[in-house]
Amino acid sequence: MEGVDHLAHERNKSEFDVDAMKIVWAGSPHAFDVSDRISKLVASDPGFRKDNRSTLSRKELFKNTLRKAAYAWKTIVDLRLSEEEAAKLRFYVDEPAFTDLHWGMFIPAIKGQGTEEQQQKWLPLAYKMQIIGCYAQTELGHGSNVQGLETTATFDSQTDEFIIHSPTLTSSKWWPGGLGKVATHAIAYARLIVGGREHGVHGFIVQLRSLEDHSPLLGITVGDIGMKFGNGAYNTMDNGVLQFDHVLDVYSIAFASIAVMLWVSQVTCEGKYKQSDVPRQLVYGTMVYVRQTIVADASCALSRAVCIATRYSAVRRQFGSQNGGPETQVIDYKTQQSRLFPLLASAYAFRFIGEWLKWLYADVTQRLQANDFSTLPEAHACTAGLKSLTTTATADGIEECRKLCGGHGYLCSSGLPELFAVYVPACTYEGDNTVLLLQVARFLMKTVSQLGSRLSSKKPVGTIAYMTRVEHLMQCRCGVQRGFAELSADLVEAAVAHCQLIVVSKFIEKLQQEIPGKGVKQQLEVLCNIYALFLLHKHQGDFLSTGCITPKHAALANDELRSLYSQVRPNAIALVDAFNYTDHYLGSILGCYDGNVYPKLYEAAWKDPLNESVVPDGYHLYIRPLLKQEIRTARL
Numbered sequence: 001m002e003g004v005d006h007l008a009h010e011r012n013k014s015e016f017d018v019d020a021m022k023i024v025w026a027g028s029p030h031a032f033d034v035s036d037r038i039s040k041l042v043a044s045d046p047g048f049r050k051d052n053r054s055t056l057s058r059k060e061l062f063k064n065t066l067r068k069a070a071y072a073w074k075t076i077v078d079l080r081l082s083e084e085e086a087a088k089l090r091f092y093v094d095e096p097a098f099t100d101l102h103w104g105m106f107i108p109a110i111k112g113q114g115t116e117e118q119q120q121k122w123l124p125l126a127y128k129m130q131i132i133g134c135y136a137q138t139e140l141g142h143g144s145n146v147q148g149l150e151t152t153a154t155f156d157s158q159t160d161e162f163i164i165h166s167p168t169l170t171s172s173k174w175w176p177g178g179l180g181k182v183a184t185h186a187i188a189y190a191r192l193i194v195g196g197r198e199h200g201v202h203g204f205i206v207q208l209r210s211l212e213d214h215s216p217l218l219g220i221t222v223g224d225i226g227m228k229f230g231n232g233a234y235n236t237m238d239n240g241v242l243q244f245d246h247v248l249d250v251y252s253i254a255f256a257s258i259a260v261m262l263w264v265s266q267v268t269c270e271g272k273y274k275q276s277d278v279p280r281q282l283v284y285g286t287m288v289y290v291r292q293t294i295v296a297d298a299s300c301a302l303s304r305a306v307c308i309a310t311r312y313s314a315v316r317r318q319f320g321s322q323n324g325g326p327e328t329q330v331i332d333y334k335t336q337q338s339r340l341f342p343l344l345a346s347a348y349a350f351r352f353i354g355e356w357l358k359w360l361y362a363d364v365t366q367r368l369q370a371n372d373f374s375t376l377p378e379a380h381a382c383t384a385g386l387k388s389l390t391t392t393a394t395a396d397g398i399e400e401c402r403k404l405c406g407g408h409g410y411l412c413s414s415g416l417p418e419l420f421a422v423y424v425p426a427c428t429y430e431g432d433n434t435v436l437l438l439q440v441a442r443f444l445m446k447t448v449s450q451l452g453s454r455l456s457s458k459k460p461v462g463t464i465a466y467m468t469r470v471e472h473l474m475q476c477r478c479g480v481q482r483g484f485a486e487l488s489a490d491l492v493e494a495a496v497a498h499c500q501l502i503v504v505s506k507f508i509e510k511l512q513q514e515i516p517g518k519g520v521k522q523q524l525e526v527l528c529n530i531y532a533l534f535l536l537h538k539h540q541g542d543f544l545s546t547g548c549i550t551p552k553h554a555a556l557a558n559d560e561l562r563s564l565y566s567q568v569r570p571n572a573i574a575l576v577d578a579f580n581y582t583d584h585y586l587g588s589i590l591g592c593y594d595g596n597v598y599p600k601l602y603e604a605a606w607k608d609p610l611n612e613s614v615v616p617d618g619y620h621l622y623i624r625p626l627l628k629q630e631i632r633t634a635r636l
């Protein structure tokens, strides 16, 4: 029945202040207020409906995305939303679109790497969306290997021009979001050539399309790369292909001292290349920025899937009826708990590691401005490793949540297939997860060689086992006289262990803070212990081989996990309510707040276009002749 809360009995079991936990999840009372207000604004506006995406063709889907993006921008302008509120609105509109790259990469790249004069010229235009930008780094032939990019930017001091060119098919830019049909400008990464000498990969602001009629400029060939994984999903995004045919990059010439897209290097009007004494890797700064945002995004995506699977697990009953009584809620099965509750704990763990990484990034950015590069290696290793760890765990976790919902999890109306299809490229974009773990492994090798065996003593006591595991895994590999390449698969495992150590230790540090609200800290302690003990159980071979735990410890840890699952059980619904997601944002009948699943599933089925007629289109052409033929055969 509509209006009845079918999960009220679950909510009444809660042993903590859910409203206080909502503040913890949001990060602060202010953040909660903005999220709550904007999510409800989006949910209540039919202009942002998204329940029809799976029935649209690619062109209809894309045009609808353009409509929504324009509608979102009009809403932002009409309501005079702040930058924070506008970002939240785009988040709750929940549709991959060119605006992600405009706001999420193009603007940050100019802010992070542009010179003062470039920022003064481009940021006002970008903030008003009078230009639309994309981040064009990856090429058909190279994505992971940035130093292998082939696009060239040749400075001709005779004519005072930069010529951007795609010398080969494989140098075609390929994948950049927003590039295919919308972006008017790109930050294009190219090999800088001055006076016949090459100076590595740098970023250039290049105009792609006319601001009058949107036609591609002379020398620019641009289009979409085609359908991607899933039906709706990321096909709302125009990931593009771009070729330069000796394009004059007029904008680099607009400035007295011709500045490539970086404050770390300059080409003067006399055609002299000036590399300042900063690490060349600062050219990768935008990727580092986005990787840290992706960690926070992982907690959002995983918490959405866990919210759906937890609410449905409380609604779904299967087997176990005693004397005609109700069947057992599947959330009460120990196997369901052992699959679901570690994911619930991971969602909270990733939330807090995302908060810490945001602090780390802000700190390293501040240091860079003072030419202090001391923490840059650790910031790179942390953003790379945690992006890899959290996106892999989240992609796997969303799929596990689909399976936790049985057959109905496979329906589009569950929200889980779309969530999975949109999320999984996060394991690839902003750096293939294995390639990024290799960077962490390289950092660990260097650290071990500099510090000896102890990687760091700066960890809370509760993580001694985790720290010993990393050191052991590194010693087993570093001690062996074989090259990095030969040991890379093993070193990647050590890199994962190192990142798990960071997540556990930051969760423990979070619990050492003042956390208001009845029972809130206690619930977080349970989730922290579940996260730590679940990983210890999953990787117990590593922990046993270090000798820092015995088989008896491993058995005790498993017993403790079961006890912890029992402690979470009465609070599970309240813990996912604390995410404060609207039904609109969740986009899931299985995860609807009131738990009134079956009537909604049944109603939704009849809305499918296939049910517009009781006799399907094609019956008379194909089925009837078949049936008639069978009947004739049957008479023989």
Ligand SMILES: CCCCCCCC/C=C\C/C=C/C(=O)SCCNC(=O)CCNC(=O)[C@H](O)C(C)(C)COP(=O)(O)OP(=O)(O)OC[C@H]1O[C@@H](n2cnc3c(N)ncnc32)[C@H](O)[C@@H]1OP(=O)(O)O
Residues within 6 Å of the ligand: 087, 100, 101, 103, 104, 105, 135, 137, 138, 143, 144, 145, 146, 147, 177, 281, 282, 284, 285, 287, 288, 290, 293, 376, 377, 380, 428, 429, 430, 431, 432, 435, 439, 442, 446
């Ligand atoms: C509104 C919010 C929305 C936000 C947007 C959401 C996401 C939108 C969805 C999709 C967008 C997707 C965009 C993209 O995918 S952009 C393209 C991403 N591409 C990559 O990530 C490429 C990955 N490859 C690399 O980063 C590099 O090629 C590399 C690091 C793998 C290798 O680089 P290379 O120059 O060859 O360096 P070395 O390995 O030789 O290392 C040299 C040295 O430099 C250090 N180092 C490497 N990278 C960095 C860095 N980023 N920062 C600092 N230091 C770095 C490395 O550690 C070595 O140090 P050393 O050992 O001391 O010498």
Ligand SMILES: Cc1cc2nc3c(=O)[nH]c(=O)nc-3n(C[C@H](O)[C@H](O)[C@H](O)COP(=O)(O)OP(=O)(O)OC[C@H]3O[C@@H](n4cnc5c(N)ncnc54)[C@H](O)[C@@H]3O)c2cc1C
Residues within 6 Å of the ligand: 101, 135, 136, 137, 138, 141, 142, 143, 144, 145, 174, 175, 176, 177, 234, 239, 425, 428, 429, 430, 431, 432, 433, 434, 435, 438
């Ligand atoms: C949805 C989506 C959106 C994207 N958006 C953008 C964008 O806006 N702008 C942009 O510039 N790019 C974008 N990209 C491209 C993305 O950044 C690259 O695909 C990503 O960096 C991976 O690079 P690759 O495709 O070359 O993978 P590859 O490196 O070719 O990976 C293939 C395999 O090789 C392995 N491998 C590669 N190198 C090594 C090594 N040294 N050691 C061991 N194994 C290795 C990888 O682990 C992987 O298993 C996007 C991609 C996707 C899927």
